[in-house]
Amino acid sequence: MTFRDFLGHAQKFLDEAESLPEGLAETALMRYYCASLVFSWIALEAFVNDMMGDFAALPVGLFSLHERAFLEEKAVEFVVKGPDLGQFSLSGRREFHRVDEKIMFLIAKFGKGTTIDKGSTWWQKFEASKDKRNKIVHPRKDEPVDIAAQDARDALDVACEVIRVISRSVWGKEADL
Amino acid sequence: MITAWSYVAGLLQGDAQRLKVHLRVPNPAKGAPDPLNAVEMSRFKHDEDPQTYRGLGTRSALKDRQRMAQVFLARSKDAGATLDKKLLNKAVSQVVGVKALQKGYTT
Numbered sequence: 001m002t003f004r005d006f007l008g009h010a011q012k013f014l015d016e017a018e019s020l021p022e023g024l025a026e027t028a029l030m031r032y033y034c035a036s037l038v039f040s041w042i043a044l045e046a047f048v049n050d051m052m053g054d055f056a057a058l059p060v061g062l063f064s065l066h067e068r069a070f071l072e073e074k075a076v077e078f079v080v081k082g083p084d085l086g087q088f089s090l091s092g093r094r095e096f097h098r099v100d101e102k103i104m105f106l107i108a109k110f111g112k113g114t115t116i117d118k119g120s121t122w123w124q125k126f127e128a129s130k131d132k133r134n135k136i137v138h139p140r141k142d143e144p145v146d147i148a149a150q151d152a153r154d155a156l157d158v159a160c161e162v163i164r165v166i167s168r169s170v171w172g173k174e175a176d177l
Numbered sequence: 178m179i180t181a182w183s184y185v186a187g188l189l190q191g192d193a194q195r196l197k198v199h200l201r202v203p204n205p206a207k208g209a210p211d212p213l214n215a216v217e218m219s220r221f222k223h224d225e226d227p228q229t230y231r232g233l234g235t236r237s238a239l240k241d242r243q244r245m246a247q248v249f250l251a252r253s254k255d256a257g258a259t260l261d262k263k264l265l266n267k268a269v270s271q272v273v274g275v276k277a278l279q280k281g282y283t284t
Contacts, residue, residue: 001201002222002224004223047224047241049199050224051224052199053270054270054271054273054274054277056270057267057270057271057274057275058271058274058275058278087248089269106210108283109282109283110278110282110283111283112280112281113281133272167224170277171225171273171277171280172280173225174226175224175225176226176227
């Protein structure tokens with residue numbers, strides 16, 4: 001599935017919630033909102049990971065070791081045996097990074113001078129939506145999951161907006177959503 | 178398709194081993210009836226592509242020729258390689274990645 005499929009699922013869950021009969025319990029509606037919000041974030045992550053994959057597919061040597069490790073989400077290790085003894089190299093161990101870090105990297109490295117303004121509207125909305133997503137995917141009993149229709153709509157808007165910002169910055173053209 | 182194939186044939190004139198692989202018809206990918214894996218190619222779409230994109234090898238615009246040339250180049254590196262989804266994805270990723278780098282990057 002591509003990021004577009006996931007965006008489609010997010011939209012579909014929102015549409016379905018809106019077509020449900022009125023007076024339905026809030027918990028019933030929240031299932032749809034949560035699903036929609038999570039699909040929006042999956043879409044964004046799919047897009048970002050695929051773009052990282054495009055650069056990771058390029059020949060070794062084009063990027064520094066740390067950049068290569070970041071692109072492939074692998075750890076850098078200090079080699080203590082074998083022919084590369086005493087050097088740093090890419091280990092087989094996975095080292096995952098947060099989606100916001102990947103966005104920062106993609107724009108800083110391939111954005112041709114564009115930078116992220118953390119005070120900008122899109123970044124602020126991104127952070128707010130990320131907090132909502134974290135409440136769903138990392139639930140705690142003392143932090144109730146309270147997701148409304150607007151949160152799901154915001155997440156979808158944020159995913160689309162961030163995808164547009166990254167594609168414009170890296171490819172020089174907006175992704176066709 | 179043909180222009181990309183013949184371009185790669187020219188490009189590999191200095192590498193007899195890869196040229197030999199390139200000139201040989203590949204085995205069909207798993208589940209594919211044809212060596213070119215036409216179904217997978219027609220389904221192919223990169224995130225960068227418009228939603229109306231009709232797949233690899235269906236048009237002869239510069240972008241499509243570049244992608245097909247990279248597919249053939251990638252395949253020529255491994256005598257046992259088939260034109261499966263993984264190879265197509267990697268080859269097109271390389272083209273998209275190089276084109277993005279070409280527009281500028283921070284060292």
